[in-house]
Amino acid sequence: MALIDISGIFPPLPTAFDSNENLLPEKISLNIKRLSQYDLAGFLILGSNGEQVMLSDSEKIAAIAAAREALPEGRLLLAGTGCQSTRETISLTRAAATEGAHAVLVINPSYYKGNMNQAELVRHYFDVADASPVPVLVYNMPANTGVDMTSRMIIAMAEHPNIVGLKESGGNVVKMGEVLGNVKPGFRVLAGGAGFLLPSLAMGASGGILASANIAPGHCLEIYKAFLAGDITRARDMQHSIIPLNAAVTARWGVPALKAAMDHLGLYGGHVRRPLLPLSEEMKNQLVEMIGEKELKLYKHN
């Protein structure tokens, strides 16, 4: 089942909206086409940067369909299908597979934090993996969920043959090492943030699903390739220089900044859905300056 190998660099695509917050599937396609000029392994649709939790069921399907249609040969499509209930997660997972996603990325339920212990979460992932027609990646994103899945949980989940990897967005490299030291061969760990890509690779990660790969794909790929080529010095320089811009579009300002940066770079960023609000002009200026400073002009599309 898990004959695909999930490694390399993946951008988690934002979901495109117009000024009335309505879905624009064609802009998702546009972004995929432009970004596919780079040697990216594929794309994630409906991740945290995709405002998945704000979309209706039909919008989710439409977004996956648009991404799949635009996907070039040889690239992978991952779809974020985690919901608060097991049943809804299974339902969306099946729909994503039907629409052509090659694998699903499943964030953990988190509303009932006090109950999200080992038994509940392992059972949840096993139930989803049993029902999923495609391989499942576990997605740990404590900054958004408020739940930080432990290595013990993930090691237990990895025993399921259809659970093939982990996206770790908490930046916990110790956890990555502990997981990799205790799971089946072929289980993949992917860094969930460009700020810790190189340390993750050193610890054994196979790549990353990185917000910054939407706006600095060449930069992210260079860290990855320099590391694979054994050029740690080059990888480290590139790693240090991506941190400020990456922080701006993630922990500091989040999706509104990612979309603003994409607009600036000739991709489609567009509007966010409320309660998210657009960046102020002042923040936008700071962001643009940061993009300029880091000489990301080369990633601009002409």
Place this chain on the structure above:
Amino acid sequence: MALIDISGIFPPLPTAFDSNENLLPEKISLNIKRLSQYDLAGFLILGSNGEQVMLSDSEKIAAIAAAREALPEGRLLLAGTGCQSTRETISLTRAAATEGAHAVLVINPSYYKGNMNQAELVRHYFDVADASPVPVLVYNMPANTGVDMTSRMIIAMAEHPNIVGLKESGGNVVKMGEVLGNVKPGFRVLAGGAGFLLPSLAMGASGGILASANIAPGHCLEIYKAFLAGDITRARDMQHSIIPLNAAVTARWGVPALKAAMDHLGLYGGHVRRPLLPLSEEMKNQLVEMIGEKELKLYKHN
């Protein structure tokens, strides 16, 4: 618009499922009928105890409709309509009003924690309150959302004429006092947990929306009434004695324990939806013992 007065004791009803996790609207009605033997001010449908985040849109409507139909004259129906996006929250709020809810209880969006600051949250509540045909209560539940709305946020929200109160489930009595000292007259604060009902009333709260009011309504009402009657000693004794059972059905074991206790007491608790799992037999025995010990037998239905 806000001619209703939201005070007194409200149980936040669990949502009834069968063994296949399918909705049983008639069991919601049954629980309302039985609990209405007590002098409760009304009911909350689709709160945290109602597994709201796990329900589909149509299930949410069906649950509200079932509750409204069973509601006796003179009781209020509150419906939990908070979702992750402003647009979905507005849509569910309107539907709830159409189904006959007297007011809505709106939990804050929380997925994009880093962006859920003053501007975003006040704008969100203002947009919802503008669109809502019925009064809006703000719902702060940091243990589940991972976001603890500040008094400064709530004081700003209270300036909207259609925002009439706060359910504070974090147990922060200082915040309650700070809010009550700085908002329009008639703005209501409701305790979100039976463990801190009496201190909340002392601080100026008007009542509570209390998981324990599903399984110990008489006990909760007695705290409330003794306080109103000036009998602090009686209120305090009852307050102390509710804490262990209340902790069991909230912070310690949560909704699975609440449903098990309801089953034990002759109400309909029934099944939880996964990822929630039912209590183990050992936990159930501890729970039953706790119910017995606290002599809640009088609240049993015969």
Place this chain on the structure above:
Amino acid sequence: MALIDISGIFPPLPTAFDSNENLLPEKISLNIKRLSQYDLAGFLILGSNGEQVMLSDSEKIAAIAAAREALPEGRLLLAGTGCQSTRETISLTRAAATEGAHAVLVINPSYYKGNMNQAELVRHYFDVADASPVPVLVYNMPANTGVDMTSRMIIAMAEHPNIVGLKESGGNVVKMGEVLGNVKPGFRVLAGGAGFLLPSLAMGASGGILASANIAPGHCLEIYKAFLAGDITRARDMQHSIIPLNAAVTARWGVPALKAAMDHLGLYGGHVRRPLLPLSEEMKNQLVEMIGEKELKLYKHN
């Protein structure tokens, strides 16, 4: 041994320093004399507001001695003697008793947070209580220690005959209720902050050790006395109106603000020890305005 009854309102005195950060014992005496115009139950020396963690052993002894000497007949002197090791805590506790402290307030060790579990903390308090010539109060202050002692810990500690009470500074009124419902008669709970004095009293607390009692002793006493007299409405109004000033001298700006307020009111505040820094002029102006607004002029000394 525990024939003293620790109830009522206690100010936790700041420790007086000159502009070179040297101890001024006579200014501690001065503050006690002035504040003793009010019907305070006594004083705490070397609490969190007393910069205890910044004092040398000999300074601690000197501060206790100065306080004891100035203490009027009929008032109690509590001394904060908690240190990171059990042996140092015992040593300081004995010295405090020798200097005439009537009871000691022992904050928990907290540096080795991962080890500060039930066994370690109960053993620590038992060892201290065994060695102490005077009664021991447990002091829970999670905002400073980063460790929040549980009700289960405190209930276990309360079994020791020489452990006679708890100062709860986390504002957790549920914990207060849980403790009071499960300990020996006569065990006292004291509110650790004026922001939650009334709710604590409602839950069964016997008084408070309150930073604000240094700068608004009459106001704090009025909450306490109105509550005892059954006048909840009066107590609540006074409770609401103390919150902003209290927040300023505690959570918001801390000891530097408390000292600035004391200076403004004719007591001796004086200098803080670094790393604490004095309030900026702008903050001082805001603070003075807050004092004025709340009409605390009556607490000024002339």
Place this chain on the structure above:
Amino acid sequence: MALIDISGIFPPLPTAFDSNENLLPEKISLNIKRLSQYDLAGFLILGSNGEQVMLSDSEKIAAIAAAREALPEGRLLLAGTGCQSTRETISLTRAAATEGAHAVLVINPSYYKGNMNQAELVRHYFDVADASPVPVLVYNMPANTGVDMTSRMIIAMAEHPNIVGLKESGGNVVKMGEVLGNVKPGFRVLAGGAGFLLPSLAMGASGGILASANIAPGHCLEIYKAFLAGDITRARDMQHSIIPLNAAVTARWGVPALKAAMDHLGLYGGHVRRPLLPLSEEMKNQLVEMIGEKELKLYKHN
């Protein structure tokens, strides 16, 4: 002033006590002598593993003196001199330099968490660095202090000519990168835990101060040397295999486990000071098994 280069692997020595919790300086010397068989860059005395917060002033001096005396030529002695006040930190720093420490490691004050902001902490480190006869390393240890110093703080501190490095024990590799990208050349970052040594080196760290270097010095050195030699695969395998034992002697069981492991390996571990308690027999057995499993026998002393 900062002509020493702080790189390589350093064990943070535990402080030796007898069964009455009295200091045994000669056992500190013994451990240094035995561990000096390995190619360690030096030793830290009075770090978190050294129970520094539990020692009296004179014990601190005695421990530094014992370490300095035993120190072989060519190794560095770092001393942990951070206290809660600036004045006490300066005093201990000067004493440590007098006793022969080559540099000091200064943990931040943390008791007044609400006040430990940019201005206070930068001022504190500047004051200490101004007064220190030897170079100063900043020590960030959020698991113990409850304060996580930001990269912005550390970048500001690094502007002082006598502040030469950072020990980062929070495992935040992004922060390490952000710091290294924004400070003067020669500023050193040291990993504060063996669990994240390799990722830290990849990010640009110069070595580590590692509890595990007391009990698995060869293992830690092998990660370091394999990395320097460009053998990432070897470094990674060794990195993965150190994680469980390292977790046992740090986050899981802490200093009592470190001391028990040292006893097992033929070093002097000895007793802990209360409130720390010794490991249970069951924990000790688990620990010994872990040591065995990981084939650390080669680090045993014969």
